[in-house]
Amino acid sequence: MRRVLIAWVGVSDLLGPSKETAGDVGPVAQALKVREFERVVLLENFSKPEHQNMLPSYVAWLKARTKAEVVERPEELAGPTDWGGIYKAALRACQAQERDSALTFHLSPGSPPMAAVWVLLGKTVFSAELIESSREQGVKTVTVPFDIAAEFLPDLLREPDERLRSQSTAKSPSAPEFKDIIHRSKVMARLVQRARRVALRNVPVLIEGESGTGKELFAKAIHQASPRRDRPFKSVNCGAIPSTLVESVLFGHEKGAFTGADRLRKGVFEEAHGGTLFLDELGELPLDAQVKLLRVLQESKVTRVGSTSDIDVDVRVVSATNRTVIEEVEAGRFREDLFYRLAVAVLKIPPLRERAGDLGLLIDELLKKENQDAEKAEPGYVHKKLSTGARNLLLAHPWPGNVRELQLTLRRAAIWSDAVTISTEDIRESLLAVPHAKRRDVLGRPLGDGLNLQELLKEVARHYLGRALDEAAGNKTRAAELVGAPSYQTLSNWLKKYEVDA
Numbered sequence: 001m002r003r004v005l006i007a008w009v010g011v012s013d014l015l016g017p018s019k020e021t022a023g024d025v026g027p028v029a030q031a032l033k034v035r036e037f038e039r040v041v042l043l044e045n046f047s048k049p050e051h052q053n054m055l056p057s058y059v060a061w062l063k064a065r066t067k068a069e070v071v072e073r074p075e076e077l078a079g080p081t082d083w084g085g086i087y088k089a090a091l092r093a094c095q096a097q098e099r100d101s102a103l104t105f106h107l108s109p110g111s112p113p114m115a116a117v118w119v120l121l122g123k124t125v126f127s128a129e130l131i132e133s134s135r136e137q138g139v140k141t142v143t144v145p146f147d148i149a150a151e152f153l154p155d156l157l158r159e160p161d162e163r164l165r166s167q168s169t170a171k172s173p174s175a176p177e178f179k180d181i182i183h184r185s186k187v188m189a190r191l192v193q194r195a196r197r198v199a200l201r202n203v204p205v206l207i208e209g210e211s212g213t214g215k216e217l218f219a220k221a222i223h224q225a226s227p228r229r230d231r232p233f234k235s236v237n238c239g240a241i242p243s244t245l246v247e248s249v250l251f252g253h254e255k256g257a258f259t260g261a262d263r264l265r266k267g268v269f270e271e272a273h274g275g276t277l278f279l280d281e282l283g284e285l286p287l288d289a290q291v292k293l294l295r296v297l298q299e300s301k302v303t304r305v306g307s308t309s310d311i312d313v314d315v316r317v318v319s320a321t322n323r324t325v326i327e328e329v330e331a332g333r334f335r336e337d338l339f340y341r342l343a344v345a346v347l348k349i350p351p352l353r354e355r356a357g358d359l360g361l362l363i364d365e366l367l368k369k370e371n372q373d374a375e376k377a378e379p380g381y382v383h384k385k386l387s388t389g390a391r392n393l394l395l396a397h398p399w400p401g402n403v404r405e406l407q408l409t410l411r412r413a414a415i416w417s418d419a420v421t422i423s424t425e426d427i428r429e430s431l432l433a434v435p436h437a438k439r440r441d442v443l444g445r446p447l448g449d450g451l452n453l454q455e456l457l458k459e460v461a462r463h464y465l466g467r468a469l470d471e472a473a474g475n476k477t478r479a480a481e482l483v484g485a486p487s488y489q490t491l492s493n494w495l496k497k498y499e500v501d502a
Contacts, residue, residue, distance in 0.1 A: 004101045005031060005068070006041040006093050008110030014054045017061045023135065025065075027108035030133045032066045037104070039069045041093050045077045080111040087117050092484065094126050103128035107142060119144055124392060177225035181217055182365045185355045186471055191347060198345040199225035204297070206282075206342050207320040209349030212404030215320035216280060218347065222318055223276040231275030234268045239284035246289040247305050251296070257306025269302045269313045279319040282342070283328050287335065294338045317342065352402045354467065359406075363394055366407050370414050384414045389424035397431060405432070461498040465491075469500070 007028050016026030025033070032040060042059070046052050063070050073096075075089040094103060105118035105128050122128040123144055130142040177199070178192050198205055199222040207215045216235060223233045241249050248257075252267030268277055279285075285293065296302050297317065301310040319342050328334035352359065363386070371383040386394070390413075399405055412430035413422050464483055472478035480491035494500075 002038045002098055002101045003036065003104070004039045004041060004097050005035070005037045005104045005106060006043070006090075006097075007031075007106035007108075008043045008045070008114045009055070009058070010109035011051060013109055014051060014058050017058060027106060027133045029062060029065060030135075031104075031106055031131060031139050032062070032068065034139050035104075035131075037066075037068045039071060039097075039101075040066065041071045041073060041097075043073050043075050043089055043093055043110075045075045045089075081113050083113055083117070086111075086114050087120075090114075090117050090121055091125070094121065094128075105130050107132045108134070124395075177229075178221045181214065181221060182362050183355065183358050184361050185358045187350050187467075188355055188358060190470070191349065194345075195222055195347055196225055198222065198347075200227070201345070202227075202316055203344040204316070204342045205318045205345045205347060206325065207318065207347045207349065208324065209320070209322065210351045210402055211322045212402035213349040213351060214403055215322075215349060216278060218349065219276070219278040219280075219318040219320060223278075223316075226276070226316070228275050228316060232272050233276050233278065234272040235278040235280060236268050237280045239281035243286055246286065247292060250289070250293065251302040252304040254304050254306035257304070261306070264304075267302060267304065269296060269315055270311060272315045273313050274315075276316045276318055279317060281321060282319040283321040283323040283325060283334060287333075290335045290338050294335065294341060297338075297341050352399045352406065359395055359399075360391075362403060362406060363391065363410070366403075367410050367414070370407075370410050374414060382420055384417060384420060384422050386422050386427075387424060390422050390427040393424055393427045393431075401432075458498055461494065462500055465494060465498060465500045 005028075010027065012024075013026035013028050016024070016029050019025065028040070028042070040062075042062075044055060046055065059070060059072060073089070073093055075085070077085040077089070097103065103122075103126055105122050107115040107118055107130055118128075119130060119142075122130050130144065131139055132142050133139040178196065181188070181192060183189065183192070195218055205219075205222060207218055209215050219235070220233060223229060236249060238246075247253075248261075248265065248267065250267050250269060252265050252270055253261050255261060255264045296313070299310075300313055300315075302313055303310055325334055325339050325343065329336045329339050352362075367384070367386065371381075374381045375383070394406070394409070401408075409427070409430050409432075413426045416430060417423070417426045465479070468479040468482040469476075472482060476491055477488050480486075480488050483491070483494075485491040485494065
């Protein structure tokens with residue numbers, strides 16, 4: 001485990017070389033003198049030219065005093081109390097370290113807001129030791145005797161004008177049909193906006209997303225926001241239908257059409273006539289059923305199994321899959337012509353781990369719902385609440401099962417907890433073990449076996465560049481900041497290199 005010291009460089013540090021004979025070497029050098037670290041990360045921000053001129057000689061002096069690797073991170077801040085900028089810079093520095101690093105945050109150098117941000121990060125997002133140093137008392141560990149819930153960080157550090165904008169719109173929901181889609185992140189807000197727009201158009205919609213992200217919730221909201229809202233909404237899980245019954249379920253059958261067909265049955269296309277049909281797990285449909293589905297979509301007619309007569313149907317199809325359909329097409333498991341018929345509008349729901357700011361809100365709303373449901377089922381039920389430690393544990397979990405996993409975890413915790421307050425231990429016992437790294441974990445793929453490092457790097461770059469452009473609403477300057485690109489031009493070069501459409 002690599003031990004890493006992270007600190008802002010203060011003026012007292014810059015003066016260390018000149019005061020070395022007096023024993024006043026500055027907070028960072030003092031810590032390195034009595035503690036062992038493999039790496040020291042220096043966050044640098046000086047507005048005065050004289051301090052900027054002192055920095056190179058200070059870093060050279062520091063490197064000569066320690067065996068640790070010294071890493072410089074120049075940062076631009078609006079001022080010494082730029083809370084948002086300080087937080088983002090500190091967060092980037094921490095995230096740049098190896099996952100198993102033992103982090104230490106130095107509180108003494110820099111401004112008071114810088115020290116406060118280290119406390120916030122050390123008590124919530126990262127498990128880090130907090131230290132301070134002085135000439136009189138030396139270097140000592142700082143004990144902060146309270147817990148801080150991590151979801152308060154964005155509100156605390158958000159710039160005032162952003163806070164005012166969010167408050168001015170918080171009580172005016174403009175999409176009541178989508179009220180059950182709980183979110184505050186920009187990426188989800190844009191997705192809801194697109195879904196609202198496509199809801200008004202009578203075109204097929206394909207929803208892609210990992211299991212548990214809420215694809216059916218989006219499908220229902222699209223139906224409710226469409227001109228078909230007063231007509232039927234039918235849902236069918238294509239992956240749950242036995243292959244021998246796919247045609248019967250989708251298109252219906254006549255009495256006596258096959259063994260066990262003791263009565264006429266309408267298929268879901270007929271049942272959804274005039275309304276919306278939601279085809280979940282679309283990628284599970286066998287190829288022969290895909291051929292017949294394509295015909296229905298092209299001609300708006302179905303033929304029941306055992307019949308030769310066509311029946312007119314007027315159905316809007318919304319389909320969903322946890323696979324990437326274009327990859328299924330390339331692999332020959334999904335018909336290309338059917339894909340283009342269904343994917344007139346494509347909505348990609350991000351996994352929970354990519355929905356910045358949504359997790360805390362979802363925890364509150366889902367626990368509230370669990371309390372309401374339990375109150376109806378159990379007379380005398382006392383509403384449960386989360387301890388700070390339990391909440392922080394939930395916020396730190398990766399949620400591979402997304403919103404569905406979160407909902408079931410809260411349900412288990414509410415059931416197993418004997419007390420009114422759900423404890424950290426209750427949550428720990430309610431969490432399921434995280435599955436072994438899936439394909440998306442780029443650090444866990446086996447060597448050999450067709451591994452192509454260049455293609456892997458391209459995949460990662462395209463993923464994060466695309467996310468940054470999406471979150472920045474196409475603003476390249478903002479997107480460059482989100483991915484750590486030093487300039488707008490660098491980002492443009494990356495987009496060209498990795499073939500990302502801006």
